[in-house]
Amino acid sequence: MLNLSIVLEDSARQxxxxxxxxxxxxxxxxxxxxTIANQVANLLVSRGIGRGDKVALACPNLPYFPFVYYGILKAGAVVVPLNVLLQSREITYHLEDSEAKALFCFEGTPELPLGARGREGFEGAAGAEHFFVLPAAAFATESEYGETLxxxxxGVSGEFETVQTAPDDTAVILYTSGTTxxxxGAELSHQNMVLNAMVSDEMFPRGDEGDAFLAALPLFHSFGQTVVMNLGFRRRGTVVLMPRFDPGEALALMRAEKITLFAGVPTMYWGMLTKIHADGDEVPTALRxxxxxxxxxxxEVLRDFEATFGIGILEGYGLSETSPVACFNQPGRPTKPGTIGTPIWGVDMKLVDADWKTIEGExxxxxxxxGHNVMKGYYNRPEATAEAMRDxxxxxxxxxxxxxxxxxxxIDRAKDMIIRGGFNxxxxxxxxxxxxxxxxxxxxxxxVPHESHGEEIKAxxxxxPGAAVTEPELSEWCKENMAAYKYPRIIEFRDSLPMTATGKILKRELR
Structure with a gap:
């Protein structure tokens, strides 16, 4: 018996x-x-949802997220977290692909009309039976989109005996962003998720007074879910929720709540450093x-952060399919900035060529x-699973x-590699x-496509802020600093770059 909700239950008991x-x-x-997670579990059971059933959750970083997430797990059901930026057609796809029986959906805001999209997506999904609105106004009991949480x-009881799930039962189905x-849906077991939170917890330094985590990464994504929410709850820490990342607000929350642990993507660190340098924001001091x-x-970001905050950024690596942490710059070993460190406890890594042959050396x-972090497979996709997994x-x-x-x-994503005139x-x-x-x-x-070279390089x-470099100047500088086959022939200046909800730059929109 193992259920991921133990990370909440044990802390609530102690x-x-x-x-x-x-x-x-x-x-x-x-x-x-x-108690509220217990009520959610009772609600699901009363609606006929039980062990192995899929329940989708579309919600930004609000208290609703852990209430519902752990409630679904307690009921023995499987959580299917959805990206809050999905359009209704995409919501329908995810509900049908995961065979979800219910959807808990945040009502949304004028900027993020999630309730309307969720309801329309739900109506389009044949097998989905229950729609619960997570209202924008605290404790509201009515919504134009349907029954509220x-x-x-x-009147539902706050007592619930967690359903006995096996370690290999699926706990979460995480959808990969689907660049191709x-x-x-990557199927992750209770064991995958519990062990990943535990091993990560062992690697991150602990505070004597307890820890405060800033949840700026979206919880619907594996990184925020494991490294902030599940790890934070297992550690009995305080999780400070931030529905939308803003560098100034993040710094203010870090100072006010004495945040000791921050996990983010590089663009978040870049944003906070830019804010400090441009606006003279105060540097938070509790961060460990x-x-x-x-x-x-x-x-550049790694160097700047260490100089500004007085601590280095520990880099790690993982994917939705690996729960997600697979490799990390671990305590007790020297940190090497710019590397992703070494495989975490219980996990093996190696390099292979296109034919799965092992590559020795560098x-x-x-x-x-x-290792224990690798998914069971892609839900209902035996061919895709066979392609991605071997032995x-x-x-x-x-x-x-x-x-x-x-x-x-x-070095890079295999699919982001540019082949220009035969050179990688x-x-x-x-x-x-x-x-x-x-x-x-x-x-x-x-x-970008090119007639004779196959691809041309564009930056x-x-x-x-305040810089006025021109295209010819930067192009000339690149020519002096990069090999002839490498330097970007095309340069375009932008005020912003398209990013995913998790803060990754969307290369496919730039191509």
Whole structure:
């Protein structure tokens, strides 16, 4: 018997009065979060939903998210977290693909009309039977979109005996962003998720007074779910919820709530540093650990952060399919900035070529992973699963090199690699070089179709505030600092770059 909801239940038993969640002026103790999750579980069971049934959750970082997430798990059901930026047609797709029986959907705001999209998406999904609205106004019992959570929970008991689930039962289905074809659902077991939270917890330094985590990463994504919510709850920490990342607000929350652990993607760190340097924002002092993943951190950002905050960013690596943490710059070993560290406890990694043959030495090669963190497979996709997995090894699609101490460094996504005139060009390498130019604040490099070369190299640039570098000047500088086959022939200046909800730059929209 193993159920991921234990990370909440154990903490509620041991420290019922400790603050679990902070959202605005709300401070909610562990006992209350556990009680509401019990009510959600009772509600689901009363509607005929039980062990193995899928329940979707579309909600930003609000207290509703853990209430419903752990409630679904307690009922023995499977959580299907949905990206809050999905359109109604995409919501229908996810509900049908996962065979979800119910959807808990945030009512939304004028800027994010999630309720309307969710309702329309739900209407289009044949097998979905129950729609619960998570109202925007606290404790509202009515909504134009249907039955609200609070109306449904009225009179429902806050006591519930968690359904016995096996370690290999599916706990969560996480949809991969689907850069090629339709998104696929990675099936992660209770064991996958519990062990990943536990092993990650062991690696991050602990505070004597307890820890406060800033949940700026979306909880519907594997990184925020495991490293902030599940780890934070297991540690009996306080999770401070931030529905939409804003660098100024993040810094203010870090100062006010004495945040000790921050996990983010590189663009979040870049945003906070830009805010500090441009507006003279005060640097938070309680921070003891800063963790980055989701994409490689530019060396400039790593250097700047350490100089500004007085602590280094610990980089790690993982994917939805690996629960997500697979590799990390771990305590007790030297940190190597710019690397993703070494495989975490219980996990093996190696480099392979296109035919799955093992590559010895430095590489480069494609990372494959095996261990307790690897998914069961893609839900209802035997062919896709067979393509990605062999003998327990999962193929990541990421190209890396490995040094003599066993530290891995990501060169790039296999699919982002540009082939220009027969030469392999890794965009990330060029982005690193571009960001050393004083006038370049952020860079994204992509390949665009070209008649004779196959692909040409294009750079999108956000200038440093106040900088006035021109295309010819930057182009000339690139020519001096990069090999002839590598430097970007096309440069476009932008005020912003398209990003996913998790803060990754969307290369496919730039191509």
């Amino acid at each position: 420290q019922p009065d400790r603050t679990a969640l902070v959202f605005g002026d709300l401070r909610l103790p562990y006992s209350l979060v556990d 609070w109306a449904a929970l009225d 074809g339709q998104p696929k 650990a800063a963790v980055a993943g989701g994409a490689s951190s530019p060396a 590489g480069p090669g494609e990372i494959v992973i095996r 327990g090894w999962f193929r990541t699609g990421d190209i890396a090199v490995r040094d003599s101490d066993g530290y891995y460094s990501i 060009v890794y965009p990330r390498e060029l982005e690193e070089v571009l960001m050393t130019h004083p006038a370049v604040s952020l860079a994204a490099v992509v390949g 999108y640039i956000i200038r440093t």
